[in-house]
Amino acid sequence: MNMLFKITNALKVFLASGRSLRSLSEKGASVASTLILHNCRHYIPVLGAIIDVGANQGQFAIAANHFYPGAHIHSFEPLPEVYPILQxxxxxxxxxxxxxxxxxxxxxxxxxxxxxxxHASSALNVSALQKNMLPKTATSHRIEIPVQRLDDLRHKVIFTSPVLLKMDVQGFEKEVLKGAMASLQQIDYLLFETSFVHMYEGEPLFDEMHDFVKELGFEFIAPVGFLQSDKLQILQMDLLYKRKNI
Incomplete structure (x- = not known):
């Protein structure tokens, strides 16, 4: 019953956003990303640029293009087998x-x-807790991928204000922010997923991330999405922050 409620509510938001049910069948379409961006739109009316870190197959980028058609989207995806799908x-x-x-x-x-x-790929290993709750995430193998700091890419990534930095990198968000200290002066909003339990080994949990982002000069706006267990425990939440004084 809970799953049916969530699906029905999600479809209502999908339709309210102006997207047709037919668009759900398109490659990369995502109800979850549509829900998150539908909620973001309440707080951010317009964006000039979106930095999409952890793009996967383009789910967020496709939804973002609908809600913010004037924004240039910069999508980063490291997995060599997933990147062509994103393209x-x-x-x-x-x-x-x-x-x-x-x-x-x-x-x-x-x-x-x-x-x-x-979706569960990460620079951090999946925790035993997550493997138990979400068995489909239990199998992974180590590879090496190229990595750069956002600060070193500012000649490529044009920060047209207002700028949203979205991170969905499975516990690696703090490292992304550490590599973007200079760039953050031009970033207006942060959107990232944070955990309340250890879904990945060594990941910083909500309290640590919240305090860290506040120290960087951002203030909390609202939660815009969440992940629940079958027992209705909130495991992760998508949080929206804005730079102070904007």
């Missing part, structure tokens, strides 16, 4: 640039866990 799914979008790399706090190569369920 294919977003090929008809105007104003998108894609990059086959991770963002972090170093430049070079990064050891990475490529998960059979690609």
């Amino acid at each position: 294919h799914n977003t090929r008809r979008l105007n104003g998108i640039s894609t990059y086959n790399m991770a963002l972090g706090n170093s430049t070079g190569m990064l050891e990475f866990y490529s998960n059979t369920y690609s």
Whole structure:
């Protein structure tokens, strides 16, 4: 019953956003990303640029293009087998640039866990807790991927204000921010997923991330999405922050 309620509510928001049910069948279409961006739109009426870190197959980029058609989207996806899918799914979008790399706090190569369920791939290993709750995330193998700091890419990534930095990097968000200290002066909003339990080994949990982002000069706006267990425990939440004094 809970799942039926969530699906029905999601479809209502999908239709209210102006997207047709037919568009759900398009490659890369995502109800979850539509819900998150539908909620973001309440707080951010317009964006000039979106930095999409952890793009996967383009789910967020496709939804973002609908809600913010005037924004240039910079999508970063490191997995070599997923990146061509991202390119294919977003090929008809105007104003998108894609990059086959991770963002972090170093430049070079990064050891990475490529998960059979690609959404769960991360620079951090999946925790025993997550494997137990979500068995489809239990299998991964180590690879090496290219990584760069956002600060080193400012000659490529044009920060047209207002700018949203979205991060969905499975516990690696703090490292992305550490590599973007100079860039943050030009970033107006942060959107990232944070955990309340350890879904990945060594990931910073909500309290640590919230305090860290506040120290960087951002203030909390609202939660815009969440992940629940079958027992209705909130495991992760998508949080929206804005730079102070904007």
